[in-house]
Amino acid sequence: MKTIVQKINNLTIGFQSQKGEQISILKNISTSINQGETVGIVGESGSGKSTLALAMMGYVKHGLFTISGECMFHSNNLLEMKNKELENIRGRKIAMIPQNAGQSLTPNLKIGYQIDEALRLHTDLNQAERDGKISELLNKVRLPSPETMAQRYPHELSGGQQQRVAVAMALAGSPELLLLDEPTTGLDVTTQAHVLELLNLIAKDTGTSMVYVSHDLGAIAQVSDRVIVMYSGEIVLDGPVRSILKNPIHPYTYGLLKSIPKLSLPGLPNSMSGSQPQPGSIKKGCSFYERCEFADDDCKVNSPSLDFIEDLNTSVRCFKHNELLNLNKLDSHNVKSIENRILKNEILDLSNVSISYAKQKFLDQLLNKINDTNPTVKDINININKGETLALVGESGSGKSTILKSIAGLLKTKDGNIKFEKNKTLSNDLKQRDPSFLRAIQLIFQNPDESLNPNHTVEEIVSQPLRLYFGLKGKELKDKIIEVLDKVRLGEFYLTRYPRQLSGGEKQRVAVARAFAAKPDIILCDEVTSALDVSVQAAVLNLLQELKEDFGTTYIFVSHDLAVVRAISDRVAVLYQGRLCEIGPSNYVYKFPSHPYTEVLLGAVLEPNPDIKPKLVAEDIVEEKPPENGCSFQGRCPRILGDICKNEVPPWQTVENGNSIRCHIKIEDLKNQQITN
Amino acid sequence: MIKKKEKQKNTFEKIYEVIKTMASKPSGLIGLIILIFHVILAITSPLYVPYDYKAIDPTLMLTPPSSEFWFGTDSLGRDVFTRTILGGRTALTVTFFGSLIALLWGGSLGIFCGLVGGKIDDIVMRIIDAFLSIPWILAMLLIVSLLGTTTLVLIPALGFFYGKGIVRVARAATHDVIAKDFIVSARARGHSNMSIIWNEILPNVRDAIMVEGAMRWSWMLLGFSSLSFLGFGVSPPTPDWGLMISNARGLMSFAYWAVLAPIFGLSSLIIGINLTADAFAKALGIDRSTKAPV
Ligand SMILES: Nc1ncnc2c1ncn2[C@@H]1O[C@H](COP(=O)(O)OP(=O)(O)OP(=O)(O)O)[C@@H](O)[C@H]1O
Ligand code: SF4
Ligand code: SF4
Ligand SMILES: [Mg+2]
Numbered sequence: 001m002k003t004i005v006q007k008i009n010n011l012t013i014g015f016q017s018q019k020g021e022q023i024s025i026l027k028n029i030s031t032s033i034n035q036g037e038t039v040g041i042v043g044e045s046g047s048g049k050s051t052l053a054l055a056m057m058g059y060v061k062h063g064l065f066t067i068s069g070e071c072m073f074h075s076n077n078l079l080e081m082k083n084k085e086l087e088n089i090r091g092r093k094i095a096m097i098p099q100n101a102g103q104s105l106t107p108n109l110k111i112g113y114q115i116d117e118a119l120r121l122h123t124d125l126n127q128a129e130r131d132g133k134i135s136e137l138l139n140k141v142r143l144p145s146p147e148t149m150a151q152r153y154p155h156e157l158s159g160g161q162q163q164r165v166a167v168a169m170a171l172a173g174s175p176e177l178l179l180l181d182e183p184t185t186g187l188d189v190t191t192q193a194h195v196l197e198l199l200n201l202i203a204k205d206t207g208t209s210m211v212y213v214s215h216d217l218g219a220i221a222q223v224s225d226r227v228i229v230m231y232s233g234e235i236v237l238d239g240p241v242r243s244i245l246k247n248p249i250h251p252y253t254y255g256l257l258k259s260i261p262k263l264s265l266p267g268l269p270n271s272m273s274g275s276q277p278q279p280g281s282i283k284k285g286c287s288f289y290e291r292c293e294f295a296d297d298d299c300k301v302n303s304p305s306l307d308f309i310e311d312l313n314t315s316v317r318c319f320k321h322n323e324l325l326n327l328n329k330l331d332s333h334n335v336k337s338i339e340n341r342i343l344k345n346e347i348l349d350l351s352n353v354s355i356s357y358a359k360q361k362f363l364d365q366l367l368n369k370i371n372d373t374n375p376t377v378k379d380i381n382i383n384i385n386k387g388e389t390l391a392l393v394g395e396s397g398s399g400k401s402t403i404l405k406s407i408a409g410l411l412k413t414k415d416g417n418i419k420f421e422k423n424k425t426l427s428n429d430l431k432q433r434d435p436s437f438l439r440a441i442q443l444i445f446q447n448p449d450e451s452l453n454p455n456h457t458v459e460e461i462v463s464q465p466l467r468l469y470f471g472l473k474g475k476e477l478k479d480k481i482i483e484v485l486d487k488v489r490l491g492e493f494y495l496t497r498y499p500r501q502l503s504g505g506e507k508q509r510v511a512v513a514r515a516f517a518a519k520p521d522i523i524l525c526d527e528v529t530s531a532l533d534v535s536v537q538a539a540v541l542n543l544l545q546e547l548k549e550d551f552g553t554t555y556i557f558v559s560h561d562l563a564v565v566r567a568i569s570d571r572v573a574v575l576y577q578g579r580l581c582e583i584g585p586s587n588y589v590y591k592f593p594s595h596p597y598t599e600v601l602l603g604a605v606l607e608p609n610p611d612i613k614p615k616l617v618a619e620d621i622v623e624e625k626p627p628e629n630g631c632s633f634q635g636r637c638p639r640i641l642g643d644i645c646k647n648e649v650p651p652w653q654t655v656e657n658g659n660s661i662r663c664h665i666k667i668e669d670l671k672n673q674q675i676t677n
Numbered sequence: 678m679i680k681k682k683e684k685q686k687n688t689f690e691k692i693y694e695v696i697k698t699m700a701s702k703p704s705g706l707i708g709l710i711i712l713i714f715h716v717i718l719a720i721t722s723p724l725y726v727p728y729d730y731k732a733i734d735p736t737l738m739l740t741p742p743s744s745e746f747w748f749g750t751d752s753l754g755r756d757v758f759t760r761t762i763l764g765g766r767t768a769l770t771v772t773f774f775g776s777l778i779a780l781l782w783g784g785s786l787g788i789f790c791g792l793v794g795g796k797i798d799d800i801v802m803r804i805i806d807a808f809l810s811i812p813w814i815l816a817m818l819l820i821v822s823l824l825g826t827t828t829l830v831l832i833p834a835l836g837f838f839y840g841k842g843i844v845r846v847a848r849a850a851t852h853d854v855i856a857k858d859f860i861v862s863a864r865a866r867g868h869s870n871m872s873i874i875w876n877e878i879l880p881n882v883r884d885a886i887m888v889e890g891a892m893r894w895s896w897m898l899l900g901f902s903s904l905s906f907l908g909f910g911v912s913p914p915t916p917d918w919g920l921m922i923s924n925a926r927g928l929m930s931f932a933y934w935a936v937l938a939p940i941f942g943l944s945s946l947i948i949g950i951n952l953t954a955d956a957f958a959k960a961l962g963i964d965r966s967t968k969a970p971v
Contacts, residue, residue: 408865409865410861410864410865430864430865433867438865438866438867439866439867441865442866443861443865445861445862446858447858450857450858450859451859451861451862452859453859453877453880453881454881455881456876456880460876464863464866464868465866468866468867468868468872469866514862518866
């Protein structure tokens with residue numbers, strides 16, 4: 001019999017609405033965490049996963065209160081304990097690593113000092129013992145040379161290293177239970193894979209129980225023994241990781257897994273319609289009813305209970321779980337293959353584009369020239385054909401957004417030029433660009449919260465380009481707005497809504513509508529799905545693809561997510577430190593031979609499958625600046641050849657399928673090396 | 678998904694909504710009542726003043742309050758009640774228009790600085806800081822002694838001095854929105870600067886600027902009354918609280934009424950404006966950082 005560390009019984013947490021109603025955001029949660037077990041809690045934003053994680057350390061956010069139930073840590077109910085008693089548990093027996101913990105280290109205190117402080121607070125060790133413990137902790141989180149590391153300041157560490165320090169601090173009190181809330185969200189793919197591996201090692205080393213909260217099934221799959229799926233404040237599925245991810249017997253989980261783009265499957269994943277209901281809006285019936293493809297009338301009036309299925313060791317909240325049990329396998333699900341009518345017409349041509357953020361000296365400013373021998377982005381040569389989707393991929397800071405901004409005219413190029421439709425050179429200065437070129441190129445941003453004016457209604461937002469470019473007014477304008485909104489599947493009643501009254505997916509649809517209202521030839525998409533929940537992401541990707549088929553638009557699609565890029569793009573350009581590494585048709589870029597950097601990126605992708613482990617081939621160092629000479633990837637390249645990589649810029653080599661790789665290693669050798677290991 | 682349909686509110690409905698929220702808290706309600714009372718009084722008082730405000734009667738010097746003279750009379754035998762209910766008119770008018778001017782120039786310059794940023798912003802803010810370091814009362818005295826104390830001088834001069842704070846607030850609010858992607862998006866579409874200011878920036882900074890303007894109003898009122906008190910505001914025999922306090926303060930020990938009535942008038946108006954501005958800020962969801970003068 002396993003020891004239970006924490007047991008939650010019938011926990012309901014809610015708030016008082018303005019009308020005085022009690023609205024629950026966690027409903028009747030019952031589960032337990034065993035010793036040494038890692039439990040993943042997954043759900044979309046607003047499903048209550050963070051509220052549950054906080055309750056697990058006896059914390060209920062301001063404005064919320066416990067309606068019923070208890071949260072037992074050994075034999076104490078955390079939710080009834082006094083603050084004084086909780087202080088003795090938090091940090092010592094239960095520790096938490098919040099989102100962005102790495103970035104929130106105190107900037108002006110040395111790493112060693114910060115860990116020492118955690119030790120002083122959470123242990124009874126004396127100074128000498130603590131000094132030893134600091135090294136031990138830094139070792140435990142696999143940071144190189146602990147002594148020198150302890151002397152550094154947070155800004156002298158990379159994002160991944162900062163996150164490791166945060167883990168070390170959480171381990172200071174040797175907790176029995178470690179709660180992690182989105183610990184890798186916001187980190188680069190490679191860094192993320194390294195941090196997850198570290199967590200696995202720690203779980204094995206220390207036997208600490210962990211609760212890992214995330215919206216990312218890929219990350220959950222890599223660390224969890226057991227997975228809890230939450231929807232609308234309820235547990236809908238709870239069982240061993242393999243059973244949940246390989247044979248999900250709840251329609252929500254099933255749909256969620258189908259809507260995740262996967263590296264192994266080209267084409268767009270199926271999307272799930274609708275969005276999660278607002279808390280308190282479901283009075284009876286199953287909370288997933290509106291979005292469920294298996295629903296029948298029974299589900300509308302009766303609420304399913306969480307039933308334990310002995311054979312699978314899984315609890316599920318669905319009347320129809322038997323049907324799902326016999327359903328076809330997930331990996332044979334139908335994805336829509338994309339077929340773009342790519343014309344051989346060149347629509348955009350970047351030649352030798354370099355972009356610098358260097359501050360201009362006064363004299364240079366007068367002469368309007370930029371002096372920078374090592375610009376942020378350098379030597380970009382890309383042709384884009386009409387109707388094509390070109391993806392730019394690379395880690396944070398690789399210059400993806402920078403290139404988009406230059407194409408949009410928001411940033412001056414240092415060298416090179418950008419031509420539109422073969423011979424029309426786009427001016428470097430936005431003010432001098434021809435209005436028709438401005439109309440032809442539209443932007444969609446990552447975060448619709450930032451890209452939509454919070455004080456404008458949907459009608460005003462979509463009317464902007466229509467008025468500016470086509471001078472529409474009155475009824476004509478309104479009709480056109482309705483037509484455009486209809487294209488993005490938003491009804492007329494959205495006209496008077498403000499962005500704050502829309503869900504994430506709806507907001508992004510409005511942003512898409514605004515871009516399409518200009519009748520653009522090219523749309524620049526900057527991480528357009530990364531702020532969205534997985535189930536919504538697939539819907540937005542599908543929408544973009546349909547619109548493209550209708551209008552023949554060309555997309556330049558920036559993303560750090562290789563699986564998303566695989567799903568939507570025709571061609572992929574891989575960037576490292578503002579330099580191109582590889583460019584080619586997506587089917588071929590995702591196959592060997594690849595540029596060593598592409599290989600690293602592909603290896604770090606987290607698939608929502610516990611049996612596909614990421615391959616970590618390079619260190620997760622982050623470089624501040626691109627090297628002055630030689631190959632841009634020399635600092636991290638696992639296949640580096642030596643001086644030639646450091647001194648000479650590698651040549652472009654083209655594989656027969658049209659894929660170009662920029663590396664000193666001969667294509668043949670690259671292929672042999674990559675296929676053998 | 679949000680099922681509730683929300684009608685697009687026009688400006689009047691929005692104003693109504695804000696006022697309703699303001700009045701829903703006791704402090705906001707009291708503030709509004711005091712302010713509205715003062716405004717109505719200022720507009721209508723000439724219609725029902727019991728006596729002529731400038732009628733001097735030496736025989737009635739410093740009469741204590743009675744049924745005939747509710748607030749007594751002052752050292753020249755003028756009726757204090759008459760002068761008190763008339764005494765806020767100039768102050769309210771001057772400071773109201775002064776605040777509007779402060780809002781206009783402070784708001785525009787602040788938004789401009791926030792928008793252009795860089796060197797120009799630096800230089801302008803330096804100049805503003807330099808102005809801020811001059812004690813305003815000295816500068817005001819200089820202006821008034823050069824140009825006289827007519828309302829046409831006082832309104833723009835006060836408006837100028839009290840606009841400096843608004844520049845800061847408007848600039849900071851503009852800085853906050855300027856980096857947002859919806860501004861970048863408007864730029865990339867090719868909207869003119871004017872259109873970006875009007876459509877994208879203004880709706881997002883308006884609330885903060887208006888709250889600051891309301892705050893400045895009560896500060897300005899205090900400033901104006903101080904000027905009058907020093908004899909640089911309105912000229913006698915025009916009734917004005919500041920002036921009345923100044924004239925009567927020496928006699929306070931035996932004719933308290935002559936000084937208490939204008940003090941009550943002035944302080945209740947300032948409190949009223951303050952409570953209203955506070956409630957206004959809360960109704961718009963803005964954190965008020967500027968401290969009230971009282
Ligand atoms: N305004 C700026 N001033 C100076 N340097 C900048 C500026 N904006 C970006 N950079 C630098 O330019 C490089 C490229 O940045 P860019 O934003 O294009 O990266 P990205 O690939 O879009 O990254 P992410 O995935 O994080 O969005 C980074 O090193 C970044 O620090
Ligand atoms: S109970 Fe019905 S509506 Fe709910 S998930 Fe199961 S099938 Fe769908
Ligand atoms: S050129 Fe050298 S450093 Fe660059 S990717 Fe190839 S092997 Fe690695
Ligand atoms: Mg970016």
